Amino acid sequence: xxxxxxxxxxxxxxxxxxxxxxxxxxxxGRSDSLVIVAKxxxxxxxxxxxxxxxxxxxxxxxxPEKAIELGKEGLLLPVIDSLKSDxxxxxxxxxxxxNTAQEYDDAIPYFQKAADVYEEAxxxxxxxxxxxxxxxxxxxxxxxxxxxxxxxxxxxxxxxIDDINGQVSCLMNIGNIYVFQKQADLALPYYxxxxxxxxxxxxALLIADATxxxxxxxxxxxxxDTALYYYLIAIDKYLELEKWVKKAKTEHNVALIYMGEEDYxxxxxxxxxxxxxxxxxxxxxxxxxxxxxxxxxxxxxYTNRHExxxxxxxxxxxxxxSKGVKTEEKSTLEYLSKSLAKQGQYxxxxxxxxxxxxxxxxxxxxxxxxxxxxxxxxxxxxxKEKEILNLQYKNKQEAQxxxxxxxxxxxxxxxxxxxxxxxRQRSIKEAEKNKNRLEQNARELDILRQKIAKGTTQxxxxxxxxxxxxxINFLLKDSLSDRELDVFMLLLKGSSNKAIGEKLFVSxxxxxxxxxxxxxxxxxxxxxxxxxAISRKKISEKDFELSDYKSN
Numbered sequence: 111x112x113x114x115x116x117x118x119x120x121x122x123x124x125x126x127x128x129x130x131x132x133x134x135x136x137x138x139g140r141s142d143s144l145v146i147v148a149k150x151x152x153x154x155x156x157x158x159x160x161x162x163x164x165x166x167x168x169x170x171x172x173x174p175e176k177a178i179e180l181g182k183e184g185l186l187l188p189v190i191d192s193l194k195s196d197x198x199x200x201x202x203x204x205x206x207x208x209n210t211a212q213e214y215d216d217a218i219p220y221f222q223k224a225a226d227v228y229e230e231a232x233x234x235x236x237x238x239x240x241x242x243x244x245x246x247x248x249x250x251x252x253x254x255x256x257x258x259x260x261x262x263x264x265x266x267x268x269x270x271i272d273d274i275n276g277q278v279s280c281l282m283n284i285g286n287i288y289v290f291q292k293q294a295d296l297a298l299p300y301y302x303x304x305x306x307x308x309x310x311x312x313x314a315l316l317i318a319d320a321t322x323x324x325x326x327x328x329x330x331x332x333x334x335d336t337a338l339y340y341y342l343i344a345i346d347k348y349l350e351l352e353k354w355v356k357k358a359k360t361e362h363n364v365a366l367i368y369m370g371e372e373d374y375x376x377x378x379x380x381x382x383x384x385x386x387x388x389x390x391x392x393x394x395x396x397x398x399x400x401x402x403x404x405x406x407x408x409x410x411x412y413t414n415r416h417e418x419x420x421x422x423x424x425x426x427x428x429x430x431x432s433k434g435v436k437t438e439e440k441s442t443l444e445y446l447s448k449s450l451a452k453q454g455q456y457x458x459x460x461x462x463x464x465x466x467x468x469x470x471x472x473x474x475x476x477x478x479x480x481x482x483x484x485x486x487x488x489x490x491x492x493x494k495e496k497e498i499l500n501l502q503y504k505n506k507q508e509a510q511x512x513x514x515x516x517x518x519x520x521x522x523x524x525x526x527x528x529x530x531x532x533x534r535q536r537s538i539k540e541a542e543k544n545k546n547r548l549e550q551n552a553r554e555l556d557i558l559r560q561k562i563a564k565g566t567t568q569x570x571x572x573x574x575x576x577x578x579x580x581x582i583n584f585l586l587k588d589s590l591s592d593r594e595l596d597v598f599m600l601l602l603k604g605s606s607n608k609a610i611g612e613k614l615f616v617s618x619x620x621x622x623x624x625x626x627x628x629x630x631x632x633x634x635x636x637x638x639x640x641x642x643a644i645s646r647k648k649i650s651e652k653d654f655e656l657s658d659y660k661s662n
Contacts, residue, residue: 141168148184156193159184163200170207171392177207194231198224202240210394214247221247238267238276242283249287257287274311278304282323294330301327318347322360334367341367358387362402365409374409381406397438400429404442411449419449436476440469555606558638585647588631597624601637602644 147153148161162184169177181204184190190197205220225240245260261284268276281304288297301324308320325340341364348357361384368377381402388399407422423446430439443466450459582598583589590598593614600610607621614621629635632643 141165144168148180155187155189156196159187159190159193159196159200162187163196163203166200166203166207170203170210171394174207174211178204181207194227195233198227198231198233198236201227205240205243209243209247214251218244218247234267234271235273235276238264238271238273241267242276242280245280245283245287249283249290252290254287254291258284261287274307275313275316278308278311278316278320281307282320285323285327289326289330292330294327294332298327298331314347315351315353318344318351318353318356321347322356325360326363329363329367334370338364338367354387355391358384359398362405365405369405369409369412372412374413378406378409378413381409396429397433397435400426401438404438404445407449408445411445411452416449416453420446420453423449436469436473440466440473443469552606582644585644586631590628590631594624594628594631597621598628598640601625601628602641 144161144165148158148165150158153161162180166177166181166184169180181200184200201220201224205217205224208214208217208220221240221244225237225244228234228237228240241260242264245257245264248254248257248260261280265277265280265284268280281300285297285300285304288294288300301320305320305324308316311317321340322344325337325344327337328334328340329337341360345357345360345364348354348360361380365377365380365384368374368380385399385402385406388395388402391399403422403426407419407426410416410419410422423442427439427442427446430436430442443462447459447462447466450456450462579595579599582595596614597610600613605613607618607625611618611621625637628640632640634640634643
């Protein structure tokens, strides 16, 4: 019977080795073929770019440095911008290489490039997935504000294309962000919404994930019984779907609840089941595996199995030290030193306690330094924001002043234009009025000249006479000057002031001046009076009265 068991084990081992080496041979052969295609310049750019992307994926875990090197070679290929789908796939694979290596700051730019290329290509779903990945990385880095920003951006895109799975995933991620910030009251509504949406879909894995997230929300809200209820439902669903890693992580959470209730038997069962899965996972999962080992060691310690506790504490401590996980290393040192002290191993316990104190101080210093740096960064950021706001306010004030000056200038110019137009209109009206008055005066003068003509012709025909220069001066008491005689002679002929001026080559004002002198010497006020006065000298009083009467 013992021999049969030995043969069975040997056969199983042989089959496993055959399968392993067959896979290894196939894997190496495939990678060699991809390298040949990628390096072959006779191949199309699309084929070469696709080969480089597959090579990056192939070496993601086994050789991250080679994966990145090959990825960068692929990015140097000519005319790859038009191959958006293949280019984005290469960016995604390179991002995951950095993500798996926990080099998160280097992963973010490649996820962002992939998101941009997918969006340019019109693939909104894949663009949203990459933004969601960036949000998860920012959460791991502790950049919770940026993390929520990217998750909300991703959620918006998933809503635009009515992708329920994507929306549920983003809602769960937002809940996780609030949990990491110890704000479970804010996380729970997002978990609930994700849970409700998932249960309306025909997707068993989505429902299991949403149920597990809902349990996490209750767990961190200290509603342990409700959390346990949903955790156990999620475990059953993961078991049906054979999602062993998710089942193992959920079992770890359940174990912590049982430990809090001091139900160490159930806690141990859950931890052993979880650890069984993690023992089969690659080295990249060693930190999570070590965390489970620490909690299993605590259960052993609580149940007075100190040797098993010390063994598991030491295994976990070794992993934390090698991975540089200081916080977990500190807590494990404390647990281990206390467990050793219980076993009477005081020297080693003292050494570990001293190491714990030093590491604790170091972590506190780092945290303080980080907090100071964050405060300085926040101060500089706020200072910069304040400067920007001040500059914006100053620019706004300058712009307002500029527009005020421009407005005032426009108002003044408009007022001047209005005043000018009003003045011009008045001037035009005044000129028109003067023109009309002059025309009226001219008409009146014409009428007067006609009357005068009638008075000297029609009614005095028996007494027709003419005047000469000597006769006029003879009839007058005050003789007229030669120029006044010239003016008066033309006046007697009915000429206007302008016509007299043109004939005598003098201005109208000069003519008016001479006329005034003539009027004074004749003792009259106007032309008609002047004509009448000189006529009286010439004709008899009776004839003059008759003529005057008829002319009026």
